[in-house]
Amino acid sequence: MNTLVTGGTGFLGRRLVERLLAQGRRVTVLGRTPAPDLEARGVRFIRASLDDAAAVQDACAGFATVFHTAAKVGVWGRYDDFFRTNVLGTRAVIDGCRRHGVPRLVYTSTPSVVYNGRDLAGADESLPLTTRCPSPYPLTKAAAEREVLAANSASLRTVALRPHLIWGVGDLHLVPRLLARARAGRLRVVGSGKNRVDLVHVENAVDAHLCAERALSGEVGGRAFFITNGEPVVLWDWINDLLVGLGERPARRRISLRAATALGAACELAWRALPLRGEPPMTRFVAAELAKDHWFDISAARRDLGYSPRVSMVEGTAELVAELKGRWGGASPRR
16 A cells, blocks of 8 residues: 655654554655655655645645645644645645545544633534634644545545644653753643643554544544543643653642633733744643643544554553653753
């Protein structure tokens, strides 16, 4: 099976490419940054940006499955930049699949497409897609998911997966950011510290993508599925256990959700008005994500995709701590 992976050099995309190679499949990656190590293993690389609709459409020729994992990710930025990559880029992938007769498209979405500003406890796929959110990422991913699912047809079967907070060895975003904030003394428990959150280990997320591809031969076309480890954790307990395991001080200082939301609004205003680089230290969206419940019912993925999380939270956390400590020679770089 000849397979295209957009974003195949990212955290999830690379693990997916490696699993496909292990299955003996021919893999092509579409991305902006070449990966010589993958090319040395026989991966064909197409250097293109999702902004280039013609190149993206042409890249879809000759494949049995397209895994569209690439996206512009972040909690802050210009809406137009997110729209161009996440919506127009996805539209180009859909058009390319249609033009070249690709029979299967697996799209990597996000649970934040159902953001509504409230606690999400045991939420399922019946929730509507968001149309109002203080961050452009969920808005544009929701618009893209809507187009992917609407494109489902007899000739192009489509499915959207919503993995929540992908983590594990090799993660360059979630855990590294937590560690950087903790070491700088800038990590604060937002809200009560008792909110429950789902995460998904990267290997489980890859499993879900392969399960979805197989299931597209059945009746799952045109549907979206939440993908998690299926074992919600108390977010701040998990973060602090991870920090302690790495020899760092746990987060003890607190800020109320109301205060964090007000701080986020002030930061957003400053970042709009001034030429400040990077992301604000707090936004309204981040405040809600850190203080509220976000865990999901994955019974549909279990039943209809055949998805079953293999790597538990305990196993994955132990593996991550051991890998990081091994990289540091057994201790935090500060100690």
